[in-house]
Amino acid sequence: MMRRHVAFLHRPDLGLWIPAVLLGVVFLVALFGPMLAPYNPDEINHLAVLQAGSLAHPLGTDEFGRDLLSRLLTGIRPTMAVAFGSTALAAVGGVTLGLLAGFWGNLPEILVMRTCDILLSFPPILLALLVVGFWPSGIATLTITIGLIYVPHFARVAHAATIGVVYQEFVEAERAMGAGAGRLLLRDVLPNILSSLVVQATLTVAAAILLESGLSFLGLGIKPPTASWGQMIGIARGYLAQNPMYTFWPSLCLAVTVLAINLLGDRLRDILDPQTI
Amino acid sequence: MRTSFKTILLAATFSLTALAPAWAAKTLYFGLSVEPSTLEASVQAGTAARTVRLAIHRGLLNYGVDGKLSSELAQSYSVSPDGKEYTFILRKASFHDGEPVTAEDVKATFAWLLGPNSRATYKGELGVIDSIEVVDPQTVRFHLKNVFVPFPHYLALAESAILPKAWLEKNGTNPNAAPVGAGPFQFVTWSRGREIVLKKFPGYYKAGKPGVDELHFQFTTDDDTRVNAIRTGDVDIIEYVPWKDLPALKKDKNIRIESTSGPFMMLQFNTHFEPFSKPEVRQAVSYAINRAVVIDTAFNGAGTPLYGLPFVKGAPGYNPALENYFSYNPAKAKELLAKAGYPNGFKARLLATAQYGYHMNTAIAVKSELAKVGIDADLDLPDWAGRMAKNNAGNYDFVVAGTAGDITDPDWLSNFYYGGKQLVRMNNSPYFDDPEINRLLDAGRVTLDETARAKIYDEFAKRALELSPFAYIMWRDQSYAVRSNVSGFTNLPGFLSFQSGYSLENVTLK
Numbered sequence: 019m020m021r022r023h024v025a026f027l028h029r030p031d032l033g034l035w036i037p038a039v040l041l042g043v044v045f046l047v048a049l050f051g052p053m054l055a056p057y058n059p060d061e062i063n064h065l066a067v068l069q070a071g072s073l074a075h076p077l078g079t080d081e082f083g084r085d086l087l088s089r090l091l092t093g094i095r096p097t098m099a100v101a102f103g104s105t106a107l108a109a110v111g112g113v114t115l116g117l118l119a120g121f122w123g124n125l126p127e128i129l130v131m132r133t134c135d136i137l138l139s140f141p142p143i144l145l146a147l148l149v150v151g152f153w154p155s156g157i158a159t160l161t162i163t164i165g166l167i168y169v170p171h172f173a174r175v176a177h178a179a180t181i182g183v184v185y186q187e188f189v190e191a192e193r194a195m196g197a198g199a200g201r202l203l204l205r206d207v208l209p210n211i212l213s214s215l216v217v218q219a220t221l222t223v224a225a226a227i228l229l230e231s232g233l234s235f236l237g238l239g240i241k242p243p244t245a246s247w248g249q250m251i252g253i254a255r256g257y258l259a260q261n262p263m264y265t266f267w268p269s270l271c272l273a274v275t276v277l278a279i280n281l282l283g284d285r286l287r288d289i290l291d292p293q294t295i
Numbered sequence: 296m297r298t299s300f301k302t303i304l305l306a307a308t309f310s311l312t313a314l315a316p317a318w319a320a321k322t323l324y325f326g327l328s329v330e331p332s333t334l335e336a337s338v339q340a341g342t343a344a345r346t347v348r349l350a351i352h353r354g355l356l357n358y359g360v361d362g363k364l365s366s367e368l369a370q371s372y373s374v375s376p377d378g379k380e381y382t383f384i385l386r387k388a389s390f391h392d393g394e395p396v397t398a399e400d401v402k403a404t405f406a407w408l409l410g411p412n413s414r415a416t417y418k419g420e421l422g423v424i425d426s427i428e429v430v431d432p433q434t435v436r437f438h439l440k441n442v443f444v445p446f447p448h449y450l451a452l453a454e455s456a457i458l459p460k461a462w463l464e465k466n467g468t469n470p471n472a473a474p475v476g477a478g479p480f481q482f483v484t485w486s487r488g489r490e491i492v493l494k495k496f497p498g499y500y501k502a503g504k505p506g507v508d509e510l511h512f513q514f515t516t517d518d519d520t521r522v523n524a525i526r527t528g529d530v531d532i533i534e535y536v537p538w539k540d541l542p543a544l545k546k547d548k549n550i551r552i553e554s555t556s557g558p559f560m561m562l563q564f565n566t567h568f569e570p571f572s573k574p575e576v577r578q579a580v581s582y583a584i585n586r587a588v589v590i591d592t593a594f595n596g597a598g599t600p601l602y603g604l605p606f607v608k609g610a611p612g613y614n615p616a617l618e619n620y621f622s623y624n625p626a627k628a629k630e631l632l633a634k635a636g637y638p639n640g641f642k643a644r645l646l647a648t649a650q651y652g653y654h655m656n657t658a659i660a661v662k663s664e665l666a667k668v669g670i671d672a673d674l675d676l677p678d679w680a681g682r683m684a685k686n687n688a689g690n691y692d693f694v695v696a697g698t699a700g701d702i703t704d705p706d707w708l709s710n711f712y713y714g715g716k717q718l719v720r721m722n723n724s725p726y727f728d729d730p731e732i733n734r735l736l737d738a739g740r741v742t743l744d745e746t747a748r749a750k751i752y753d754e755f756a757k758r759a760l761e762l763s764p765f766a767y768i769m770w771r772d773q774s775y776a777v778r779s780n781v782s783g784f785t786n787l788p789g790f791l792s793f794q795s796g797y798s799l800e801n802v803t804l805k
Contacts, residue, residue, distance in 0.1 A: 062663045064591035081539070082592045082659065154675075241674060242649075243659050256519060256652060260539060 034289070037281035044275050048098045051091035059088040060243045068261040077267050080250075081257060082243075086267055093245035093268070100160045100240075101226040105219055107165030112172020113215060117203050119173070120180025131177060134170035142167050142225070143232055150238045160239055164226045175218045179211030213290035220283030224276045231272060247272045321507045321804045323781070326515040326524050326533035330488065335470045336456050337408050337415035339701075342534065342793045345453045347491055347512055349796030352456030352476035355383050355401065356447055360798050362703065362788040364451050368396050368477060368500075378442040378743050385433045388500035390459045391481040398435035402427040403460035405437075407467050414470075417701075420449045420709075442741040444748070445706035452701065453794055479505040479800035490514065499800070506783060506803035518652070522776075525550060531781045531804070534795075536774040538595040538653065544776050554774040556598070557789035558699040559605045560589070560657055562766040565725045568643065568692040575635040577763040580693075581621040582628035583668040584661060590769050593656035597772040604756055605767055607789050611705045611745075612752025620760045628668045640669025646691035647674065648682040657768070658695045689725035697771065698722055699790040705752050707790070709736045712759060724764035731758055780805040 047054070057075075063083030071078045077086040119130040137145070149163040183189060189206055231248020233239035235255075240246035242253075247268045254265040331344035336352060339345070349357075355372070359365030366372075370386035388396040405427055408415045415421070423443040428436040439446065449455060459475055466472035474482050479501070480493035493510040513530060515521035518537040524530045526547065536544060536552065544550050562580065564571040571577060586600035602621040606613040632640060647658035655676060662672040675691065676682075685691055700707030710720070713736050714728025735755040742748045773792040777784050783801035787794055 060663065062588060062592060062660060064585075064588040064660075067592060067595075081656065082663075238649075241676060242655065243662065243674075253652075256537075257539060258519075259543060 031285070031289075033281065034285045037278040037285070040274065040278035041282060044094065044098070044278070047091060048094045051094055055085075055088035055091045057085035057088040059084060059092040059245055061085075068257060068264070070261065070263060078261060078263050080254070080261075080264055086264065089245040089250060090247070090267060090271055093247050093250055094271070096157055096240045096244060096246040097227060097230060097248065097272075099157060100164060100230045100246075101223050103161040104164035104168065104226045105222045107161065108168035108222055109172050109215065109219055111165070112169040112174075113176045113208075115169065116173040116176025116178075117180050117207060120177040121184055121199065121203060121207070127177075130173060134173050137167075137170045138174075142229055146229060146233055147236075147238065150233060155233075155238050155241055157240065160230055160233065164229050167229070168222045168226065171222060172215070172218060175214050176211060179214050180207050183207050183210045216290065217283055217287040220279055220286060224279040224283070227272070227276055227279075320509060322509040322511060323507045323532070323799075323802055323804060324511045324513060324530040325799075326521045326530040327512050328518075328521065328533075328535040329516055330514040331491075333470055334474050334485075334491075335414065336458055336474065336476070337413060337417075337454050339416040339452075339454050343512075345793060346534065346796030346799075347493075348456065348474075348476075349453050349478070349794060350480040350493055350510060350799045351474050351478045351482055352453070352458075353388075353478045354450060354452070354455045354457055355385075356451040357453075357797055358451050358703070358787060358791050358794050360785040360787060360801070362791050364447055368401075368457050372447070378444070378741075379439045381437045381439070381446060382430070383435050383437075385435065386500060388477050389498045390462075390477050391475045391496055391498075392459060392462070393498065394459055394461065395432075396457060396459075396477050397432045398429040399432070400460045401435045401457055402429055403463050404456075404458050407458070407463050408455075412468060416454050417449055417452060420445075421455070442743065444740055444743060445702060445704035448702035448704040448706070453796070480510050483509075488514065501800065505800045510799065525776045525778065528778060531778045532784055533776050536776045538593075538597045538772070541595065541597055541772070541774060549779050551777050551779055552774050553777055553784065553786035554597075554772045555786045555788055555792040556770045556772050557792045558697060558773050559601055559770050560598075560653075560695065560697050560768040561601075561605075562661070562693050562768070563696050563722070563724045564693050564727075564764060564766070565689060565691055566764065567689075567726045570635070570637055570641045570643065571693060573635045574762050575631045576637065577766065578621070579628040579631035579635070579668065580665065580670070581763055581766040582624045582631065583670070584664045584766065584768060585623040586769050587623075588664055589657055589660045592660050593653050594769070594771055597774075599770040601767040601769050603767070604759060605700070605770070606705075606756070610703075611749040612756045614753055614756055617756055617760060625668050632668060632670075637669075640671065642671045642673060643692040644675050645672040646682060646685055646694040647676055648679050649676040650679040650682075653771075654682075654695050654697060657697075661695065661768075683721075687719070687721055689719035696722065699793060701790070703790060705748075706736075706740055708752075708755065708759075709740070712736060712755075712764065727762075727764040729758070729762060732762070 061084060066079050066083040067081055069075060069079045075085050080086055115130050119127040145167050146163055150159060153159045184207060189202060192202060192206065230239055231251065234246050234249035235252030240249050250268040251265060254268065257264050327343040329343045331347060332340050334344060334348060336348060353367040355367065355369040356364050357367045368385055368388055369383040372381055372383040374381055385396060385398065390396060405424060407413060409418060409421060409424065423439050423441065423446065425438045425440045428438065430436055456476055462475045479496055479499045481496045483492040483494050485491045491512040495505055495508045499505065515524050521533050522537060522540045525533045541552065545552055564577050566572050590596060590598040590600065603618045632638065645658055645662060647654045649655050658674055662674060665672050686694055701710060711722050712732050714733050718728060719725045735751055739748060739751045742751060775786050781802060781804060783798065783803050785795060785798040786792055
């Protein structure tokens with residue numbers, strides 16, 4: 019055990035660093051992408067539609083003659099905003115519910131956890147379609163919808179971890195000394211379940227990106243002409259014969275990002291798991 | 296030994312005869328762009344439904360492959376000198392159930408169509424019928440409330456098909472009843488989500504037609520699926536060839552493209568929305584849009600700019616001087632906006648649909664063009680059903696519409712421009728009601744003299760452009776792709792493209 023721990027400290031952990039660096043790049047692009055974009059991503063040029071890569075347009079153009087590189091660089095923002103926004107929402111909502119359910123037990127536990135079970139029994143895309151069908155599409159609707167869908171995932175993780183902690187002796191001791199529920203939950207329970215939540219969060223970000231892409235692909239996500247990767251893939255599919263690279267680039271970006279997040283999550287789980295240290 | 300040899304020979308011959316029809320059975324597969332919502336005979340439910348109905352039904356008249364009125368169940372008709380009585384002589388024809396087509400059936404059809412429970416699309420126009428008189432089994436006379444010059448054109452619509460009286464009595468209120476008509480094909484099955492199957496009606500009144508034994512309408516809703524189906528030969532004809540695929544399909548040696556430039560794209564303005572209540576603003580929109588941008592992006596270049604009214608050359612009211620009434624002139628657009636009190640533009644909701652790429656792409660191109668003159672169009676892109684609901688409720692500031700006139704008579708304009716009682720319709724600009732326009736359209740309907748009539752529509756054209764309740768964008772190419780072993784299918788000219796299903800009776804397979 020000890021040896022592995024030391025090795026982790028001295029040798030660069032590629033399984034951790036490669037996805038982390040990739041994600042760092044993705045973040046930088048999300049922050050500064052619009053500044054790097056050579057063209058206005060919504061600018062239509064009807065004389066240069068569906069062109070292959072060239073000096074003027076390194077990745078080519080779409081059916082409106084819009085520059086694909088510029089659209090990819092700006093399309094990352096709605097994608098990331100939805101992914102991280104909904105994950106944050108799901109984490110806060112799910113953790114609160116899970117903590118309270120695990121801490122109080124009895125009726126609140128039954129209500130919260132059985133509702134979660136019901137929600138978990140539906141495929142996420144089906145729930146999303148249901149909600150998005152009623153509200154006008156847009157970044158806010160998508161973020162809230164996807165966030166709500168992943169609340170049960172966090173609630174379960176938080177709940178399971180909470181019951182694991184809440185009956186341990188040091189918690190019992192504090193309780194005996196008169197600590198209130200708030201203090202117990204925030205100072206003792208939460209720090210102890212943080213590692214499982216971090217892992218759950220990385221998984222949720224990846225899933226949210228895919229769900230956003232799926233909804234945009236179906237025309238229920240980000241509203242055109244604003245670009246998002248999923249929406250670009252959905253539209254590009256129709257032009258596979260005319261400009262195959264139009265589908266390739268956003269697909270590649272999406273695949274690499276999701277892969278990086280998943281790899282990072284896997285590695286973090288290994289590292290943060292107390293039993294491996 | 297001899298007998299047994301004979302028996303074998305005999306058996307072989309029999310089995311060959313039994314198999315022969317199966318070999319010879321000629322089946323045509325037709326790829327529709329959508330599954331029809333209904334096959335109700337009197338309801339215009341889109342081109343796909345029309346195509347199927349035109350294979351099953353015939354009217355007294357129909358639009359023929361040359362785009363002119365053709366005598367179908369009526370072999371001839373005459374109009375009284377005062378223009379208020381139309382007498383039709385029926386030909387010897389029979390329905391799919393074997394019963395002859397008689398004057399009683401014609402009377403029952405229109406009584407049903409105009410009845411209290413009817414959902415007929417053209418109930419309003421056909422409401423001009425005052426009474427129907429059965430002169431004898433082969434002669435029927437329509438008495439009109441007033442002179443109505445375009446009357447034969449409304450009878451020629453696919454929605455004026457003649458149905459058997461007995462069938463109507465039994466199924467008149469059942470929209471899902473299996474249809475029975477007097478057309479070239481009879482209904483067999485409708486497998487929901489998959490296909491509608493029809494078979495040849497041997498008793499059809501045109502000798503030697505139809506040329507195929509079975510007709511399968513398959514629902515190939517996805518554009519790419521439909522294109523692949525025709526390329527691989529899974530289907531023989533497809534409708535709504537996606538514009539982006541036209542160049543590739545034209546290169547395919549096994550496929551022929553039948554194109555018409557008849558349908559057009561336009562914007563309808565809600566005249567209750569404040570900026571669009573002003574004609575200057577509506578004109579400004581027309582000046583602001585570079586039509587080439589829409590054509591090149593949403594239609595892959597397959598279209599013709601429309602800077603005036605969608606009048607076909609030579610039609611009454613067509614005036615070459617007005618053909619380019621508008622032009623692409625953003626400076627002029629800004630000037631008009633300033634004059635109307637919007638020097639800095641305004642924000643408006645533009646309704647379209649995410650379901651059909653050409654609608655959505657037209658909206659995106661229009662948005663980008665209008666942004667250049669300061670109009671900020673906020674896109675509303677629900678699915679097609681949602682868009683139609685908003686369209687029919689007038690729940691939009693302006694909307695992208697793709698359509699064509701219903702009939703070739705200039706009275707098609709009434710449906711688009713007339714005010715009157717119902718001020719929100721599918722193809723009008725909500726709440727637009729101009730007394731002068733109404734007067735001219737009324738006059739056009741009752742004027743028998745052709746020169747006088749042309750003059751009325753000429754006057755109409757000037758007024759319509761001045762008020763511009765619509766901004767016309769382009770004529771779009773409407774294409775069918777047909778495999779080279781299929782002959783006889785015609786894309787009807789101009790507006791009538793949507794009624795090309797009529798020509799299925801002529802189709803033969805090699």
